[in-house]
Amino acid sequence: MNHQQELRTSENGGFDSSNGTHNRFVEQTESFKGMVGGNQQAYLVEWLNDMLPHLSLPLEASEEEVRACLIDGTVLCRILNKLSPGSVEMGGSSEPHLVSVKRFLMAVDEMGLPRFELSDLEQGSMVPVLQCLWALRTHFNFKSEGESIQNHSRRRWNLSEVESLERIDHSQVDVSSCGQSAAFRKERRRNSMDSRFERVLRSSVISEPSAALIHDVGQKFQEVFQLKQGWYADLSDAKISELMKSNNLDNASTQSLFNIVNKILDESIERKNGDVPHHVASLLRKVVQAIERRISTQAENFKNQNIRYKARDEKYQSRIRVLETLATETTEENGVVMNHLQKIKVEKTKIEEDKKLEEQDVVKLRKEKNQSDIEISKLKKEIEMAKKTHKNHCLQLETQAKETKDELEKKVKELECLLKDSRKKVKELEAFSESKSWRWKKKELTYQSFIDSQSVALQELRVASKSIKQEVLKTQRSYSEEFKYLGVKLKGLADAAENYHTVLAENRKLYNEVQDLKGNIRVYCRIRPFLPGQSRKQTTIEYIGENGELVVTNPIKQGKDGHRLFKFNKVFSPAATQEEVFIDTQPLIRSVLDGYNVCIFAYGQTGSGKTYTMSGPDVSLKEDWGVNYRALNDLFHLSQSRKNSIIYEVGVQMVEIYNEQVRDLLSSDGPQKRLGIWNSAQPNGLAVPDASMHPVKSTTDVLELMNIGLMNRAVGATALNERSSRSHSVLTVHVRGTDLETDAALRGSLHLVDLAGSERVDRSEATGERLREAQHINKSLSALGDVIFALAQKSPHVPYRNSKLTQVLQSSLGGQAKTLMFVQLNPDVDSYSETISTLKFAERVSGVELGAARSNKEGRDVRDLMGQVVSLKDTIAKKDEEMERLRLLKVNANGEKRGTSSLRYGSSSPRRHSIGAARKKPETVRRERHRTF
Ligand SMILES: Nc1ncnc2c1ncn2[C@@H]1O[C@H](COP(=O)(O)OP(=O)(O)OP(=O)(O)O)[C@@H](O)[C@H]1O
DSSP states (O other), rough: OOHHHHHHHHHHHOSTTTHHHHHHEEEEEHHHHTOOHHHHHHHHHHHHHHHGGOOOOOOTOOOOHHHHHTSSSSHHHHHHHHHHHTOOOOTTTTTTTTHHHHHHHHHHHHHTTOOOOOHHHSSSSSSHHHHHHHHHHHHHHHHHHHHHHHHHHHHHHHHHHHHEEEHHHHHHHHHTTTTSHHHHHHHHHHTSSSOOOHHHHHHHTSSSOOHHHHHHHHHHHHHHOOOOTTTTHHHOOOHHHHHHSTTTTHOHHHHHHHHHHHHHHHHHHTTTTTTOOOOHHHHHHHHHHHHHHHHHHHHHHHHHHHHHHHHHHHHHHHHHHHHHHHHHHOOOTTHHHHHHHHHHHHHHHHHHHHHHHHHHHHHHHHHHHHHHHHHHHHHHHHHHHHHHHHHHHHHHHHHHHHHHHHHHHHHHHHHHHHHHHHHHHHHHHHHHHHHHHHHHHHHHHHHHHHHHHHHHHHHHHHHHHHHHHHHHHHHHHHHHHHHHHHHHHHHHHHHHHHHHHHHHHHHHHHHHHHHHTTTBBBBEEOOOOOOOTSOOOOOEEEOOOOTTTEEEEEESSOSSEEEEEEEEEEEEOOOOHHEEEEEEEHHHHHGGTOOOOEEEEEESTTTTSSHHTTSSSSSTGGGOOOHHHHHHHHHHHHHHHHHTEEEEEEEEEEEEEEEEEEEETTTTTTTTOOOOOOOOOOOOOSSTTTTTEEEEEEEHHHHHHHHHHHHHHHHHHHHSSSGGSEEEEEEEEEEEEEEEETTTEEEEEEEEEEOOOOHHHHHHHHHHHHHHHHHHHHHHHHHHHHHHHHHHTTSSSGGGGGGGHHHHHHOOOTSEEEEEEEEEOOGGGGGGGHHHHHHHHHHHTTOOOOOOOOOOOEEEHHHHHHHHHHHHHHHHHHHHHHHHHHHHHHHHHHHHHHHOOOOOOOOOTTTOOOOOOSSOOOOHHHHHHHHHO
16 A cells, blocks of 8 residues: 555545544644654655645655755745645745744644744754644644535545546456456556556546557646646636637546546635636536546447457357257268367367466466455554554653653752761861861961061071181181192102002012022912803902912901911912913013023912913914913014024923823933933033923924924823823923124023922822822922922922922022922812912922022133033933932832832823924934033
């Protein structure tokens, strides 16, 4: 059902009793309020279009479109004037739209209908506006319906007539289309639903063959009758009669004729008095007559058609019957007749099939109708359901509203309580603030009196401060004078302090010179740093003084007894570099070139850094070079710089003392060769005359030789498990210089001794071979200690012969040599006792006076005499050596008897690295040495 049909239904419904009119008006207005939505808006739009056709608003016009249409107020005023002519004054087009709307609203107010606000129409919700229009529509519908029941029943008749015509049209069409296909009939039916207007048109020109023709006729009518509201008022009688005379009415469609009738009726209703002008009435009659005529002719046509169909049908039936009787009577003519009959039967079956199809169509249509009925009932149910849910929703909302109202009331009560409380509190606060302000006033008074007394005191203080200021100025003056005096004094002190270091250096130089004069053995103490990977334990070194003081702490003892002070020529901290150590050693080494015998030896427990100081950790790196390399490098540099005045020849020996046996590390015969030792200090410094002497000309030569020597020592070490730390190595550098001017000769020698580890035997808990090694080391080191003690005591007998070490070092310790001892310390607290015994030994060494060193410079005569002395000493030494050998043989024989055996290097000793074929045999070297040194 479309909107118009619904509208019509609502318009027609409820008119049974005039008493119910008002109730229904209220109901409808209320219902609109509750259902503002698409349907109601569509009704209103349709109504508006009906009222003012020029609006031609689309049925599904949006709220904004409706607003745009109504906003200027003229539409509203026109509608009202149409419903109730003259109820609103119409303004000109220049009048502002607000005025029109206001006028409309005033009229609505007068009628007592619901109104809307201007703002609603302008931009607010359109619902109040639509409600107002709905009320207006309902109001005037009811009003007019009452009148139309009496006056305009014809109008309704017209519509029903049209519908009845439509039904006739359907049945006619159905009958006429008996012979057509079902599809064609369906198409026709669909077309028939297109629009109400076309349906009406079709019904009016049912005799016409096509819809196009119907439309054409309608168009023509529209052209002929462009009718407007109140049109006939403008027509003259002559015009109307002319219109009636013409055959225009006959050519117009039935719908157009109905429209004329309707308009005439509407106009007459609007005029209220119901009077219709005579000429209009005659026109109306004419139109109605035309319509009636048309309908009667069409009815006549249908009747005739029906009769024709019936007659045709009867004719067919009678023919069939005749043919059937003919068929039964004449059997001879059966063949011919049968054929005839067959044809007739075929025709009959065709007709029956058509009938069946018709029936099927009817059934289908019924079914479709049923389905649509079902759908309608479904929709109705849905609407009811929606109504119910809506009602439920409304109820829910109401209950919610009630609940919220209750809550709000509760809250209001609570707030009231709070308000009461706060009032109480405000009162309390007021009372409190009053008491406080009283107290403050009191305090103010006391403060005032206090301020008065303070201001008096301030006055007094000012006077006092003035006098104090004067005193301060006085003292300032005196202070500045004293400062000046102190400044002068301080300057003197600063000058003195500045000089202090130079004085200190001078002192040290003088001290060294005094020691040189005395021939004291110099002692340099060097402390090894903690090694990487070694946990930073507590150190035994408490203090290192610049002037050679060293304080060592006993980790067990506390207080004064825990500390011990030692004093040496120099103490090198763990941070001291190889370079720094050498700088302090350099002057001593240089004196070798001046013809002095110099001996440098490193003493200390195993791992304390003896080899580090003497050789260095890595020969390939120059900055790591120890005293050995640096000394020889320096000697060559110096000899080069002096080559214009003195020509130097340098030779090198390298021996090892292991288990009281001296072995040549550079000998081409191998280290197993035991060397003889001179029994007394040799004037030429050749302590080990049998050791091969290797002339060197550059640092590279020295490095090469020393590497061979170290390798020989290292090879031995591999076989005998780190023998290097249990043997003494002695590198002797012999220098012979000849003055080019005076031909005077000078000889100097430099012993560089890396002693074996000085730790006690019991500490290492050694046994077997190790014990033997340790015993030998102990023996040699204690022999060294005895020699030093004897020298310190200036004893007439110095026991050099007690060990090979003392014998080798005899020339450096006893003769007027310059001797330097590096005391190497391990800072680890675990090594405290070893450190103390090392330091005690070093203390004793530093006290030894060897007498002033003497240079070995000599003229030619002296040299000849010295040569003789040397040969004599050589002979004595040989004898001594023989005696020594015999003694050793005796000792060994006794030892073998006791079942002990001495260490041999025979098969167990490592392969000897050869110095090379170019090297001369020891005898040759010895001869040469005897010749040159
Ligand atoms: N001043 C130092 N700075 C850095 N490392 C050092 C220093 N002195 C010694 N060392 C390191 O300490 C370790 C032991 O040193 P070194 O072998 O020279 O001791 P040693 O007294 O000669 O031992 P041994 O008696 O066994 O021959 C080495 O690894 C060495 O590099």
